[in-house]
Each structure stands twice: as structure tokens, then as C-alpha cells.
Amino acid sequence: SQQGEEDPQALSIQEGENATMNCSYKTSINNLQWYRQNSGRGLVHLILIRSNEREKHSGRLRVTLDTSKKSSSLLITASRAADTASYFCATQLSGNTPLVFGKGTRLSVIA
Amino acid sequence: DSGVTQTPKHLITATGQRVTLRCSPRSGDLSVYWYQQSLDQGLQFLIQYYNGEERAKGNILERFSAQQFPDLHSELNLSSLELGDSALYFCASSVAGSLPYEQYFGPGTRLTVT
Numbered sequence: 030s031q032q033g034e035e036d037p038q039a040l041s042i043q044e045g046e047n048a049t050m051n052c053s054y055k056t057s058i059n060n061l062q063w064y065r066q067n068s069g070r071g072l073v074h075l076i077l078i079r080s081n082e083r084e085k086h087s088g089r090l091r092v093t094l095d096t097s098k099k100s101s102s103l104l105i106t107a108s109r110a111a112d113t114a115s116y117f118c119a120t121q122l123s124g125n126t127p128l129v130f131g132k133g134t135r136l137s138v139i140a
Numbered sequence: 141d142s143g144v145t146q147t148p149k150h151l152i153t154a155t156g157q158r159v160t161l162r163c164s165p166r167s168g169d170l171s172v173y174w175y176q177q178s179l180d181q182g183l184q185f186l187i188q189y190y191n192g193e194e195r196a197k198g199n200i201l202e203r204f205s206a207q208q209f210p211d212l213h214s215e216l217n218l219s220s221l222e223l224g225d226s227a228l229y230f231c232a233s234s235v236a237g238s239l240p241y242e243q244y245f246g247p248g249t250r251l252t253v254t
Contacts, residue, residue, distance in 0.1 A: 059240055060240040062242060062243075064245075069228065069248075069250070070247060070248070071142060071144075071230060071245040071246055071247045071248055072230070072232075072245040073142070073245070074242035074243065074244070074245075077240060077241075077242055079240060117183065121240055123240075124237055124239045124240045124241060125171055125190065125195075125234065125236050125237060125241075126188075126196065127173055127185040127188055127196055127198060128173075128175075128185065128232075128243060129185065130175075130182060130183035130184075131182075132182045133182070133183075
């Protein structure tokens with residue numbers, strides 16, 4: 030069953046704009062991770078944020094986590110056409126356990 | 141390249157048949173996970189193995205089974221295939237431990253049941 034729900038389901042922006050995707054989940058978690066998937070290919074890990082962290086940065090990515098609201102957001106700044114992909118949030122109850130994925134946000138960045 | 145390999149890349153077979161999907165984890169990773177991705181169900185966890193032992197089970201049908209061998213590669217067996225089993229099957233591996241680690245995904249096997 031899906032733990033997370035991403036919002037929006039699809040997002041279309043111009044190159045250079047920022048893209049924000051949101052994820053909500055239902056149960057207490059150990060950590061939340063974001064993955065990217067290019068059309069029909071394998072998932073690539075982007076960033077991991079632990080339940081005791083509120084914000085994390087990696088290059089053009091910024092992730093926030095609000096455990097009181099059971100929600101997270103992924104911000105991609107200065108987007109590029111190469112950022113076009115589906116983005117998934119995934120929660121983990123503890124280390125070495127399965128990921129529970131949301132349904133994903135399809136991002137299209139138009140050059 | 142994640143370091144996780146999966147074979148075959150594509151598989152087309154008929155209903156009622158049986159197939160085996162193979163996964164080799166990243167060097168040193170003891171945990172292997174299998175996920176199914178379909179349009180209607182999204183990404184769903186099927187089963188996890190850790191150092192040869194089954195560790196966790198998700199939404200895996202009784203017609204499906206898996207194992208992890210001493211060299212840590214894993215196989216997912218799907219039998220009595222139905223049209224609804226058509227999906228992308230991913231294998232992922234991770235470092236074992238109590239700390240949270242990312243999972244590294246293979247390129248997937250696209251199964252089409254006709």
C-alpha cells in the first residue's frame with residue numbers, strides 16, 4: 030500500500046524556474062528519501078533526510094521535513110531540461126527495511 | 141551506473157508461463173529488495189533478503205517466490221503468469237545496518253505477459 034502521496038501529480042515549468050513537489054505520509058518514520066526516475070528506467074537516489082532533521086541541501090536540491098504534519102517537500106532550483114523525470118518520495122521505518130513509495134510527481138522542464 | 145545489475149532487460153511471455161528474473165547487488169551489499177512497478181499499483185515492495193535469509197515480505201503473491209544465493213545474487217520467480225503481472229520489476233540493494241541508507245536500484249526487467 031502507498032505510504033506517501035505526492036502533490037502535484039504532474040508539473041510543467043520553464044527552464045530556469047524552481048520546481049516544488051510535496052509528499053505526505055501516514056505513519057511515523059525513521060527517514061524519508063527522494064528518488065528520481067527517468068522514463069521507465071531505474072530509480073536514482075537524490076537525498077535522504079532523517080526524522081530528526083528539518084532541512085537538507087544537496088546541490089540544487091532542498092528537502093524539508095515536517096514530522097508534525099507528516100509531510101516533506103523537494104525544491105529543485107534553477108531547473109534544467111535534464112531534470113525532466115518522475116520524482117518519488119519514499120519512507121523507511123528503520124534502517125535496512127523496505128521503502129514505501131508514493132505515486133510520484135511527473136516533472137516536465139521545457140527549454 | 142548504480143552497480144546493481146538485472147537480467148534480462150525485457151521479457152515477453154504468455155499467460156500461465158513461469159519466468160525467473162535475476163539480480164546481482166552492488167559489491168558488499170548484503171540486503172536485496174524486489175519491487176514491482178505498474179501503472180495502477182505504482183511502486184510496491186515485494187520481498188527483501190538479507191545475507192541469504194528472507195527478511196521482510198510485502199505485497200508478494202503466492203505465485204511469486206524469491207531466493208538469495210551464497211554469492212548474494214537473487215532471483216525472483218514468477219509462475220502461472222497473468223496479464224496483470226505485466227510490470228517493471230526492480231531489484232535494489234543496500235548496505236546492511238541499523239542506520240538509514242539509500243537503496244541502489246537496478247535498471248529493471250520489463251515483463252510483458254500476453
